[in-house]
Amino acid sequence: MGETVGTLNGPPDGAVALDARDVRCTLGGVVAVDGVSLRVDPGRCVALVGESGAGKTTLLRCFNRMVAPTAGAVLVGGTEVTRYDAPTLRRRIGYVPQHGGLLPHWTALRNAALVPALLARPDATAAARRALELVGLAPDAYGARFPHELSGGQRQRVALARAIAARPGVLLMDEPFGALDAVSRSEAQAVCAALRRELGVTTLLVTHDLLEADFLADEIVVMRAGRVEQRGTLDAMCAAPATPYVASLLERALAGARRRRDA
Numbered sequence: 001m002g003e004t005v006g007t008l009n010g011p012p013d014g015a016v017a018l019d020a021r022d023v024r025c026t027l028g029g030v031v032a033v034d035g036v037s038l039r040v041d042p043g044r045c046v047a048l049v050g051e052s053g054a055g056k057t058t059l060l061r062c063f064n065r066m067v068a069p070t071a072g073a074v075l076v077g078g079t080e081v082t083r084y085d086a087p088t089l090r091r092r093i094g095y096v097p098q099h100g101g102l103l104p105h106w107t108a109l110r111n112a113a114l115v116p117a118l119l120a121r122p123d124a125t126a127a128a129r130r131a132l133e134l135v136g137l138a139p140d141a142y143g144a145r146f147p148h149e150l151s152g153g154q155r156q157r158v159a160l161a162r163a164i165a166a167r168p169g170v171l172l173m174d175e176p177f178g179a180l181d182a183v184s185r186s187e188a189q190a191v192c193a194a195l196r197r198e199l200g201v202t203t204l205l206v207t208h209d210l211l212e213a214d215f216l217a218d219e220i221v222v223m224r225a226g227r228v229e230q231r232g233t234l235d236a237m238c239a240a241p242a243t244p245y246v247a248s249l250l251e252r253a254l255a256g257a258r259r260r261r262d263a
């Protein structure tokens with residue numbers, strides 16, 4: 001099983017599709033995801049937005065089997081994720097958690113080499129160096145630094161490098177820049193956008209920031225109480241919000257952006 005199934009084989013992976021079909025997740029008696037269908041075509045980026053507790057992280061984690069749905073099906077590259085063993089699946093999917101999740105006692109280079117090393121790739125260090133270059137961190141200058149010797153934005157860039165070093169077909173990012181100040185955040189967003197253009201990796205992004213979603217993603221999915229409220233581009237949603245909730249979310253986000261611009 002695992003390595004022999006589906007289209008996740010063989011580095012570098014081509015971009016593959018993500019597909020959730022009528023997924024429901026009940027966690028500790030709470031219905032976190034309540035019948036969501038979501039497809040992300042190969043190479044596209046979709047952002048999940050919505051208030052805290054809407055089910056965004058739970059849905060994202062279904063794709064790398066960190067959460068098991070109670071009902072429905074989750075497919076990566078056309079294959080149900082339950083057909084992969086979880087460690088194999090996770091090594092083939094890039095994942096950037098909110099606080100990066102870097103190993104504190106490992107250098108930036110060793111952190112970036114983690115997945116290629118787990119895959120026993122002989123070129124793990126070279127892949128990690130290339131990944132650091134891709135996120136704008138010269139390996140000779142930053143590779144030997146430990147996470148505490150980097151800024152928050154640099155740490156998240158190392159986390160991004162680690163996620164893409166094995167050239168996965170899929171990238172899952174959960175509030176990757178949520179803890180950064182405005183300047184580091186916009187730098188990291190620009191790096192991420194360039195990286196996506198370079199790699200063409202299928203991406204699912206969770207963010208609270210509608211403008212970040214608009215900048216990085218091809219489409220935005222607004223979630224509320226475990227369900228999809230609306231899917232579309234920011235422009236299309238502004239032109240025709242599907243519900244009063246989407247209208248008020250847009251109004252708040254755009255008012256916040258105006259305040260920041262005028263500050």
Ligand SMILES: Nc1ncnc2c1ncn2[C@@H]1O[C@H](COP(=O)(O)OP(=O)(O)OP(=O)(O)O)[C@@H](O)[C@H]1O
Nearest residue numbers: 027028030031032051052053054055056057058059
């Ligand atoms: N392990 C768990 N046990 C019980 N309830 C959980 C668990 N994980 C999440 N939940 C609940 O499921 C719901 C959805 O949580 P989730 O983290 O997916 O939302 P979210 O939209 O990502 O929120 P945030 O933006 O705050 O991260 C929430 O009500 C949350 O409290």
